[in-house]
Amino acid sequence: MIDLKKFIAKNIFIAILVVFSQLQSQRTLTVGGTNWTVTIPSITEAGNNYAGTYESSTNQIILAASVPLLLTSGKVSMHYVANPTWNSNLILSARRTGDGTTTCVGCSISGGTTYTVIPPTTDIEFFRITAVLALASYSNIPVQLQLSGVSVTLPATSYNSQIVFTISAL
Template sequence: MAITEAGMDFQEEMEFSTDEIILSVAILPQNLDNVIYHPWQIQVSKNDLEWNEALELYIRRTGDGKSDYNNKPVNGYYYQKLDSNSTIFFSGQGWINSIPLQLKITGLSVTLPAKSYATEIIFTLIDN
């Protein structure tokens, strides 16, 4: 590819590592029903601290994590855009540890002001 204008080689999106975030789910108290069978869902949203509206943040699940009872999360494998509204990310049952999550940011541009940007990712465990 020939670069004919300034900024043409600039990547507009960036994917983070496939295990950028590691999430574990455990419903208490620790008893057989909660460890194996208890259903739950994870909701996700973001709270912008210092953000530019041109930037969009996405999240997805890249693995099943670990469970002593072969429990696996359901859904969440496709990128989902984060915003201030809490939405269902994925669900499951029982205890599942070390679920890997990946982030992607889009809207990167040389026209964005040079500064640090920050947002909080909020995970909410819904006990079904």
Template sequence: MNYSAIGISSYLKPLLLLVLLLLGTRANGQRTITVVGSSWNVNPEPITEAGLNYIGTYESASDQLLLTARVPLLLTSGRVSVRYEPFPTWNNALNLSVRRTGNGTTTCLLCTINGGTAYQPITTTDTELFNIQAVLALAAFNNIPIQLRLNGVSVTLPTGNYQSRVIFTIGPN
């Protein structure tokens, strides 16, 4: 079967293709996020004087992680949230925080990125870090720098290895 056989004029073909393409991409959840950067290995200072505790608070590099988030025009906005999960062992006294230290780069002049510039605690529940608004174009913010902070480090915690997984998720506002 072809279009001419069912009476669809040729100028409608591109439109049909576009509609099908958009439907297909929408079904696939086209907001995307990628996380680039090495794992953050926190190295507390050695304690050399009896009676002392660790300083307790440590910050990663200001661009420890680089996020790239994309929000298609049709969806107009995206919400980037963050949570952590033990991987496999963590201690609840170890408190992770996260902040956005820059906007990254974008070619979309009217698109905006908002929120997340002050440290906020990371919990085991998704919490909004920042949001992106797409205006008349694909909102793609590349290499958004992310900084992590860990506090609560103390000799009062059991010794051992602790690891958590910080998960960034993009979704609708």
């Protein structure tokens, strides 16, 4: 004979697991902004070097991220890819210059407020978003870029890279 209470409890538990697993896969990340072209002044006197470090506007990149509910977190990571040419002496970094906007009460965004060196090909954590019993949805998260290592010792050419952002579960 089937115990109706156990049968109902088991099915409710399975339904909760299915819903939870669906929510876990609903992290989203949208990247906006404009390309950054670094303007490097000419050297007019022998023996001088470039300033070496250059910064973009404080909102060069705009991110929007969502993390599902039920006490979960999303980790936003980044790396760069040479596009097509890059010099390993150039160091690309990023920092989050604000929290963006959210209507989520009790949710939080943390990390990434100091420059983080962006590695080539391997992701590094940039910041985290934590959801507490609500969808943590942030928009207009401003990101500033920094380029360092610019020197007269680098071959004169155009260097390009592409930053790749990802969001994943912790």
